[in-house]
Amino acid sequence: MRKIIKFVPLILLIVVCGFFLLFIIFEKDPSNPPSALLNKDMPKFSTSSLYNKNIKLSSDNLKKNVHLSVNTNVATTEDNLEKYTLINFFASWCTPCRAEHHLFFEIKEDYPNVFLLGISHKDSPADSKKYLNEEGNPYSFVGLDQNGKIALEFGVFGLPETFIINNDGKIIFKHMGQLTKKIIEDEISVFF
Amino acid sequence: MISLIGFSSLCLSTFFSILFLIPNSIFKINIKFCLLFFRFSTILICISFSSLITAYITSDFSNFNVFQNSHSEKPLIYKIAGAWGNHEGSILLWLSMISIYGFLYSLMSKSLDDFKINVLKIQSSIFLIFAFFIIFTSNPFLVNSVEVNEGLGLNPILQDPALAIHPPMLYLGYVGFSLVFSLGIASLLSKNDDKNWLIETKRWSMISWTFLTAGIALGSYWAYYELGWGGWWFWDPVENISLMPWIVGLALVHSLIMTRGEQAIERWIIFLSILCFSLSILGTFLVRSGILTSVHSFASDASRGLFILLIFFLTTGFGLLVFLVKSPIKKNHLNLLLINKTSALIINNILMIIAMLTILLGTIYPIIIEVLTNTRISVGGPYFNSTVLPVLLPGFLLMSIAPVLSWQSNKIKKFRVYVVFFLFLSFLALIHSYFTVFNTWGFLGLILGSWIILASIISIILRFKFLISLNYIKSINSFIAHIGVGLMILGITFSSIYQKEYSFNISIGEEININNNILKLENIKVVENKNYQSLMAIFSLRKKGELIDYILPGKNYYPVSKMITTEAGIYHDWLKDIYITLGNEEDSTWNIKIYLNPLVSFIWIGVCIMIFSGFIAIFKK
Numbered sequence: 001m002r003k004i005i006k007f008v009p010l011i012l013l014i015v016v017c018g019f020f021l022l023f024i025i026f027e028k029d030p031s032n033p034p035s036a037l038l039n040k041d042m043p044k045f046s047t048s049s050l051y052n053k054n055i056k057l058s059s060d061n062l063k064k065n066v067h068l069s070v071n072t073n074v075a076t077t078e079d080n081l082e083k084y085t086l087i088n089f090f091a092s093w094c095t096p097c098r099a100e101h102h103l104f105f106e107i108k109e110d111y112p113n114v115f116l117l118g119i120s121h122k123d124s125p126a127d128s129k130k131y132l133n134e135e136g137n138p139y140s141f142v143g144l145d146q147n148g149k150i151a152l153e154f155g156v157f158g159l160p161e162t163f164i165i166n167n168d169g170k171i172i173f174k175h176m177g178q179l180t181k182k183i184i185e186d187e188i189s190v191f192f
Numbered sequence: 193m194i195s196l197i198g199f200s201s202l203c204l205s206t207f208f209s210i211l212f213l214i215p216n217s218i219f220k221i222n223i224k225f226c227l228l229f230f231r232f233s234t235i236l237i238c239i240s241f242s243s244l245i246t247a248y249i250t251s252d253f254s255n256f257n258v259f260q261n262s263h264s265e266k267p268l269i270y271k272i273a274g275a276w277g278n279h280e281g282s283i284l285l286w287l288s289m290i291s292i293y294g295f296l297y298s299l300m301s302k303s304l305d306d307f308k309i310n311v312l313k314i315q316s317s318i319f320l321i322f323a324f325f326i327i328f329t330s331n332p333f334l335v336n337s338v339e340v341n342e343g344l345g346l347n348p349i350l351q352d353p354a355l356a357i358h359p360p361m362l363y364l365g366y367v368g369f370s371l372v373f374s375l376g377i378a379s380l381l382s383k384n385d386d387k388n389w390l391i392e393t394k395r396w397s398m399i400s401w402t403f404l405t406a407g408i409a410l411g412s413y414w415a416y417y418e419l420g421w422g423g424w425w426f427w428d429p430v431e432n433i434s435l436m437p438w439i440v441g442l443a444l445v446h447s448l449i450m451t452r453g454e455q456a457i458e459r460w461i462i463f464l465s466i467l468c469f470s471l472s473i474l475g476t477f478l479v480r481s482g483i484l485t486s487v488h489s490f491a492s493d494a495s496r497g498l499f500i501l502l503i504f505f506l507t508t509g510f511g512l513l514v515f516l517v518k519s520p521i522k523k524n525h526l527n528l529l530l531i532n533k534t535s536a537l538i539i540n541n542i543l544m545i546i547a548m549l550t551i552l553l554g555t556i557y558p559i560i561i562e563v564l565t566n567t568r569i570s571v572g573g574p575y576f577n578s579t580v581l582p583v584l585l586p587g588f589l590l591m592s593i594a595p596v597l598s599w600q601s602n603k604i605k606k607f608r609v610y611v612v613f614f615l616f617l618s619f620l621a622l623i624h625s626y627f628t629v630f631n632t633w634g635f636l637g638l639i640l641g642s643w644i645i646l647a648s649i650i651s652i653i654l655r656f657k658f659l660i661s662l663n664y665i666k667s668i669n670s671f672i673a674h675i676g677v678g679l680m681i682l683g684i685t686f687s688s689i690y691q692k693e694y695s696f697n698i699s700i701g702e703e704i705n706i707n708n709n710i711l712k713l714e715n716i717k718v719v720e721n722k723n724y725q726s727l728m729a730i731f732s733l734r735k736k737g738e739l740i741d742y743i744l745p746g747k748n749y750y751p752v753s754k755m756i757t758t759e760a761g762i763y764h765d766w767l768k769d770i771y772i773t774l775g776n777e778e779d780s781t782w783n784i785k786i787y788l789n790p791l792v793s794f795i796w797i798g799v800c801i802m803i804f805s806g807f808i809a810i811f812k813k
Contacts, residue, residue, distance in 0.1 A: 006519075009463075010512045013470075016556065017505045020477070022563045024497050094570055095428060102756075133695070133775045133783055136756075159570065 042163070042171050043153035047143030050125055050132075057141055062115070062165060084191060085115045087163040088139070089151055091123040092131035094159040096178040103179050104138035107188075118142045121151050121159060164191055195255045198243035199333035202284075205236035205291070206323040209316045216309075223305050227298055230312050233319070234295040241275075241288045244332055248275045253343050256334040257281060262343040265723045266351070273356035279480060279496075280332035282359055286476070287326060289367040290319045297371055297396070303388050310381055314374035321503050329496050351723075351750075354414040362407030362434060366472040368400025369437060369465070372444070376465035377511060379458075380518040390458070393465065394448040395810060400468075401441040402806030408434050409799040416792075417760050423688075424795070427576040432555045433475035436548050440468045443544040445809075446537055459519050460541070466515060470508035471548075477504050478555070536594040543587040550579050581633075588640045588681065591674055592647040606654060610647060617643055628690075637685025644678030669808045676801030683794030692788040699781045706786065709770065710734040711743070716782070724750045726759070729774050729782065733763055745772040745784070766793055 046058040062085045088104065090097040104116060118139035120128040125144060132142065145151055154163065164173035172191060175183060212229040247255045248271050251264040261278045262271055276282045294315040301308050326332070372393055379389040411434070416424035425431065444464040450457060477500040554571045561569055593610065621639040625631070648671040655668060665672075696704055703712045714730040728746035732739060745761030763770040769792045775783030 006516055009467075010509070010516065013505070013508050013512060017501060019556070019560050019563050020501050021498075023559050024501070093572060095426070095572060096570055130695070130785075133785065134758075134773065136776065 040171060042165050042169050043150075045150045045153055047119065047145060047150060050120060050128055050142040050144055057117075057143055059169065062117070062169060083113050083115060083167060085117055085165040086188075087117045087119060087154075087165065089119050089121045089145075089154075089156050089159055089161045090131075091121050091159055092127040093123065097160040098131075098135060100160060100179045101135045101138070103181065103184060105136065107184065108138045111189075116140045119145045119150060121145050121156070122148045164188065166191075194243050194247045194250070194252055195333040195335065198240045198247070199331070201236040201240040201243070202323070202327065202333070205233045205240060206320065206327070208233035208236065209291075209319050209323070212316050213313055213320070223309060226309065227312070230298060230316060231295060233316070234291040237288045237291045241284055244281060244284060245272055245275045248272060251343065253340045254336050255332075256336040257332040259336045259340055259343050263723065264342060267722060269353070269356055270351045276359050276363075278332075280326070280330040282363070283322065283326055283330055283480075284332050285360065286363055286367060287319065287322045289363055290315065290322060290370050293368060293371045293396075294319070294374075297392075301392060303392065304384075304386060307378060307382050307386065307389065310378040311371075311374045314377050315371060318370050318374070318507065321506065325499050325503060329499050352414060352418055354410050355418075358407060358410040358414060361403055361410055365400050365402075365404025365407050365441075366437065366475070368396060368403060369441065369469040369472050372397045372400060372465045373469035373507075373511060376462040377514055380462060380514050390448065390461070393461065394445075397441060397444050397448065397465070397468070398806060398810045401438070401445050402803055402810070404434070404438050404441060405799065405806060406803050408438060409796070409803070413796065417762055418757065424792070427554075427573045429555050430475075430479055432551050432576075433471075433478055436551055436555075437468050437471040437475065439544050439548045439551075440464055440471055443541045443548075444468055446544075447541055450534060450537055462515060462519070466508065466511035470504065470511065473500070473504045473507060477501055531597060533594065533597040533599050536590055536597055540587055540590060540594070543583055547580050547583045547587075550583060551576065554579070585636065585640070588644065588677075591677065592640075592644040596647070596651055606650075609650060609654075613646055613650060614643060617646055631689050634685055634689040637681055637689070641678045641681035641685060644681065645675050648672075648674045648678065666808060666812050669805050669812065672808075673802055673805035676798040676805065678798070679794045679801065680798030683791045683796075683798060686791035687789045687795065690790050694786040694788075695783070696786070697778070697781045697783050704786070706770075706788065708735060711770075711772075711786070713782070713784075714742075721748075724748045727774070729761070729772075729784070731761065731772060733770065743770060743772055745774045747774060764793060767791060769793065 042059055042062070044059045046056060049055040049057070086107065090101075104118075107114060108116060116139045118137075118141070120142060122145070123131075124146070128142070128144075132139075143150075151161075154161075160178060162173075162175045162179055163171055166172050173188065175187070179188075208229050212226065212233065216223070216226065244257075246252075247258050248262055249268065251258065251262060251271070253259045253262075257278065257280050258274075261281075262274045266274070274281075276285045294312050297315070298308065298312055301311075303311075375389050375393045375396065379393075382389075408431075411431070412424050415426065444461065447457060447461050447464060477497065480496060480500055554575050557571050558569050596606075596610070618639060621635060621642070624638065625635045652668050652671050694704075694706060698704065698713050700713055700715060703710055705711075710733070712732045712734070714732050716727065716729045719726045719728055726746050726748045728744050731743040731745070733741050733743055741763050743761040743763045744759075746759045748757045748759060750757070758773055761772045761774075767790065769787075769789040771787040771789055773785045775785065777783075
């Protein structure tokens with residue numbers, strides 16, 4: 001028994017390092033399985049605004065061109081400009097969300113014709129409001145998903161998760177986890 | 193030119209440490225002469241690091257690293273701090289510190305020459321591994337391929353005096369454990385039974401632990417006023433990573449006390465030394481490889497990650513293997529059945545290790561889950577609060593009486609005094625919670641914190657001598673440290689449980705009344721500074737009609753990197769902080785958040801006391 005205990009730290013070390021190694025290799029692996037939803041129509045959903053329960057937004061709004069004015073009106077316009085929607089699932093309790101949050105301001109500034117839809121996932125409206133007050137609100141529209149139903153439809157694993165949807169309502173990009181500047185430059189900006 | 197000097201002295205320094213590592217039997221040189229190699233290597237690495245700093249000060253943009261991280265408009269202090277505000281520079285700082293610690297050791301050590309050389313050889317091997325890491329994957333002296341006149345700027349959130357010295361402090365702590373590691377391994381390898389290494393380990397681990405405490409406290413204080421989240425500890429992965437070696441270091445420092453009771457548990461001490469340093473490297477690996485998400489965003493690179501993982505594996509594996517093969521055979525029969533100091537220290541050690549493992553599990557759990565199930569999760573504050581705190585509670589309880597326990601016998605001196613005071617205190621705490629909102633954690637924190645302080649004060653009074661000399665301070669040093677911890681517990685309890693939060697939308701000229709403190713938004717102005725613009729709100733704080741102070745929350749905009757940072761405005765008072773952050777403007781009303789944080793100052797005072805007694809303990813024989 002004593003002999004086994006002696007080896008425990010060494011075994012632990014190997015196991016932990018093994019996990020790290022797997023993680024690093026796994027990150028670099030190009031065969032990282034793409035989402036089943038990629039290039040499919042986005043699931044149908046409807047959500048109401050964080051700031052005003054009467055303002056609703058549904059998946060149909062996104063397919064057409066949604067005219068945006070800060071968190072108050074959602075109107076559909078008829079111009080035929082290419083517009084993309086970026087859906088970001090966030091919550092006030094999620095640290096990586098906080099870390100990636102400032103990037104949305106950059107997206108908003110660099111690509112003004114992208115509709116930024118933030119979905120507050122399993123979070124109380126009060127906390128989400130507080131979070132957006134603290135960090136600033138880059139989103140064109142903040143939708144509520146308190147019971148996590150929308151996230152379920154989108155197959156969200158964990159926060160944060162980001163989707164990009166094109167004009168026809170197809171999901172063309174999906175990223176699990178925190179966005180970085182590199183990902184935006186290499187993978188996201190090609191769409192816009 | 194300066195980069196060339198830097199790089200060549202880095203390479204030369206590496207060369208000299210290789211020379212130092214060559215076994216003495218080959219060249220048959222004098223030991224004194226051998227030491228010279230090591231010292232040369234230290235001097236060269238210092239030259240290398242100073243040339244990097246010079247490149248930063250002179251804004252030499254022909255150096256790629258300077259170009260990426262500096263800007264000629266930056267104030268001088270942040271130009272210097274820029275040298276370690278990035279990956280390459282900070283690893284060079286790390287490397288220099290490994291060498292400097294060895295250098296200081298070689299000057300101060302009174303050990304036998306053989307032992308000394310062994311320690312320095314291990315230190316030198318660690319140095320070599322990191323030197324290769326720098327030369328091959330993160331060279332700060334790369335030449336910029338384009339001709340430029342201006343740099344890309346430092347991350348503005350890092351332009352802050354506390355943060356300028358936070359990394360060096362932290363590194364002094366982390367790297368100090370490398371020397372403790374070397375001492376531990378060297379003692380395993382040494383053939384004679386000299387106990388001098390225990391005294392040396394004690395001194396150096398105390399030094400490292402004190403620096404680490406200061407480093408963590410600085411970072412935490414910075415987070416408190418710069419991030420504007422209203423708190424000072426977020427269980428962020430990087431914070432956890434620095435906390436783990438700190439806890440193990442604390443366990444180490446405490447086990448080393450047992451050498452005084454002549455019941456040294458050498459095997460355990462060596463194990464802790466190995467653990468301390470490997471946790472420090474693990475921290476570097478997790479931060480630098482970017483596989484954990486946190487507020488500390490560094491450029492990450494997978495190949496670097498692999499390299500540091502390799503370093504981590506080699507160092508820890510080597511340490512543990514030597515430990516397995518050569519572990520001391522002599523058995524000490526510890527008398528653990530009694531209520532004596534030894535058993536208290538053992539329990540405290542076990543609790544600290546459990547706390548460390550709990551934090552480790554929470555920190556790497558997301559990685560394990562992602563590898564196994566391809567799902568990304570985040571483990572946050574709730575997990576740590578509900579798992580780590582209960583583990584620490586019995587430790588705190590023990591802490592208050594531990595210094596009074598005797599080494600050998602089973603008696604507590606002046607037992608009754610303590611019991612009476614404890615009952616009295618519990619009664620007071622009960623009354624306090626009866627009249628305020630009852631909260632289990634609040635009650636426990638209050639009772640534990642004040643009990644630790646009271647018990648330590650009683651002990652100090654019982655030992656009081658009329659002559660206050662340095663020796664007297666040394667003899668009551670452990671009580672002083674524990675008073676610091678007690679104050680910190682009080683501060684943590686009150687600031688987290690009784691924190692009040694308000695949110696207002698106000699326009700210029702409006703007044704807010706919070707508990708008879710009248711806050712008036714006097715004005716909002718934009719100030720142009722050297723390298724940023726700041727938007728500042730001016731609040732006047734009045735109490736009973738008297739002006740007490742101005743509070744200035746604001747936001748800074750850094751045009752070079754197009755980033756906005758929040759600057760919380762804080763009014764410090766002994767009993768509470770009024771903490772204001774400025775939100776967005778809407779129709780000329782401003783959204784502000786006000787936090788009333790009671791007793792936050794206790795946390796910083798407590799930490800300062802701990803650092804103070806850490807320094808005293810360094811000089812204690």
